[in-house]
Amino acid sequence: MPLFKKNEASINICMPSAEILPGYVDTSVLRKHFPRQFEDCCRSLSLNKNEPDLSNELQLDLKVQNLLRKWQEAKSTPFQICYTKGILQNCHKIGEGLYGEVFLHKNGSGGTSVAKIIPFEGSQIVNGEKQKKFEDILSEAIIATQLSNLRYNKNNNTDLFIEVQNLRYVHGCYPEELMELWKLYEETRGSENDFPGIFTDEQQYIILETSYGGCDLESFLFDDASQAISMFIQVSCAIAVAEAELLFEHRDLHWGNILLTRVPKQEEIIFILNGQEIRVKSCGVKATIIDFTFSRITVNQLNICNDLGKDRDIFNGSGDYQFEIYRLMQKKNGNEWFHFDPYSNILWLSYVLDKTLSSVRYTNSCTKLHKKSMAKLRELNLDILAYDSTREFVLYLFDNNKIL
Ligand SMILES: Nc1ncnc2c1ncn2[C@@H]1O[C@H](COP(=O)(O)OP(=O)(O)OP(=O)(O)O)[C@@H](O)[C@H]1O
Ligand SMILES: [Mg+2]
Structure with a gap:
């Protein structure tokens, strides 16, 4: 079996055998230094921890490996x-x-x-x-x-x-x-x-x-709601891509964790989802997603996340829809945080829509374009919770020509 290494940052690498290649970290590192996490991984994968399946070697980015080694x-x-x-x-x-x-x-x-x-x-x-x-x-x-x-x-x-x-x-x-x-x-x-x-x-x-990702959604001043729609679709597409590749859930996508920069209005933001190119009109803004403290992914069959169930405080907040989302995620996944449940991303998208409708600031709120765009956001808000995953939602938008 060939060993691919496209570039240092690539994550599409096939591991040929049980041998540990220089520069790669295998599950034994996890087992030795993080026995609790290792057991959790094994449990969620139904693996026998004494005979780890070596096809499950973790292949981590060099930056992470250097950090691990130094630690x-x-x-x-x-x-x-x-x-x-x-x-x-x-x-x-x-x-x-x-x-x-x-x-x-x-x-x-x-x-x-x-x-x-x-x-x-x-x-x-x-x-x-x-x-x-x-x-x-x-x-x-x-x-x-x-x-x-x-x-x-x-x-x-x-x-x-x-x-x-x-x-x-x-x-x-x-x-x-x-x-x-x-x-x-x-x-x-x-x-x-x-x-x-x-x-x-x-x-x-x-x-x-x-790198610098811009100003967070909480402090950003949009020209009008057409920019908020673009931001929302960009964020949805990015999450759909990460769901498809890494079984990703963000789990904490509040408005401090979406950043925005201004870009030329005609610029398009390009995504590839399962080989399919999706182009989104920027309308003058580009979004960036940050802060993966609560997030989960699966890499080479290993589930990586923090067990949020151990931190009760997360679920006790009040005063904003954000705090309701933590409880809704918990209700949906039964407090089992290792498994992939993409509905958590849908819950956060409904939160983002809610913020665009109730709290974010717009300079030109009297224009026709703004009012039409607000109506579109309200429409999206009515539908979003009916989808099971962001991938499903984005494919629906794409198939129905509803991507900007
Ligand atoms: N790359 C970046 N570019 C611009 N601003 C950033 C960047 N990273 C973080 N920030 C700013 O710093 C704030 C805190 O960063 P971050 O969300 O990563 O920290 P945190 O401690 O995990 O936050 P939280 O309280 O959400 O858990 C962000 O809300 C944002 O305003
Ligand atoms: Mg944050």
């Missing part, structure tokens, strides 16, 4: 060495989440990078939560890289998932410069997070470096 060898880099004063001079904080502080900076090659800094395995409580374990972040890192690599894939292709540039393993106190930028953000925009001055020089972090 296994306990070789983290001091924060200050990774992020030199020169880099930090051209930096500012652009966002925050429960799990990470997010900074934009110039990278070594002159381009821009976004760094999501995630502290882990320390005893310090951060933002009211216990710090994550390495394996929790590993799942996000694997999922982010696999989705990012869909931009190189042939049969199912999209570049809507944020591009992963690097994964870093660092330690130390927060650099002074970042703390100053953190304070500036708090003064100008307000922060719900704890001041990162709390971290000691033993604190470990994983830094997920990605």
Whole structure:
């Protein structure tokens, strides 16, 4: 059986035998270091964990392998060495989440990078939560890289998932410069997070470096609702592609996790779904999907996700349809988070539609085009929950000429 390796980022690789090829990680790594996850995987695959089926070797992106290797060898880099004063001079904080502080900076090659800094395995409580374990972040890192690599894939292709540039393993106190930028953000925009001055020089972090994806849906100002339709269809197509290739569920697609940039109005966003090309008119916006902390995929028959059932807090929120979605997902999958249930994506799409109808902001809300587009969004909102998967929904749109 041939071994294909199209390029470093490709995920379409056939593994010929049980031998462990240099640069690849097999399930024994998972078994040794993450026995709980390994058992969960075996359980969900009905495998005997003493005789792992070697055809199930995990074939991971090189960035993930390097991260795993560094972590296994306990070789983290001091924060200050990774992020030199020169880099930090051209930096500012652009966002925050429960799990990470997010900074934009110039990278070594002159381009821009976004760094999501995630502290882990320390005893310090951060933002009211216990710090994550390495394996929790590993799942996000694997999922982010696999989705990012869909931009190189042939049969199912999209570049809507944020591009992963690097994964870093660092330690130390927060650099002074970042703390100053953190304070500036708090003064100008307000922060719900704890001041990162709390971290000691033993604190470990994983830094997920990605490209810049734009402004999040919550803060974005659309010209009119035709742009919101384009955003919605783009996001649907990307999820359909990832469902088809990776049995993907996002599981946390709230409006902080969809980013938007402005592009020329005539630009088309191109997807390939099961070999079929789909072109979507941008109407002047391009969407990007981020944040795979809660997501799930299957790679080479291994299910990769975090078991959300273990975190009760997720299901106790109130005050926004977002919190209802977590409960609806749980009800639908019976609190079994390893299996693929694409209806969760449909639930999140209904949430996104709801936001476009009730909360996002439009500059030109009096035009005919806006009103017509709002009516279309309402129509979509009436139908969306009747589909079982995003793939089914997108194929329906495509077959009925309803893609923009
Ligand atoms: N690549 C990016 N480009 C632009 N902005 C980004 C990028 N990544 C993150 N952000 C900004 O930072 C915010 C937090 O990032 P992210 O959602 O990844 O963190 P999180 O801690 O997992 O969040 P959550 O609270 O949703 O779990 C995003 O809502 C967005 O505003
Ligand atoms: Mg987020």
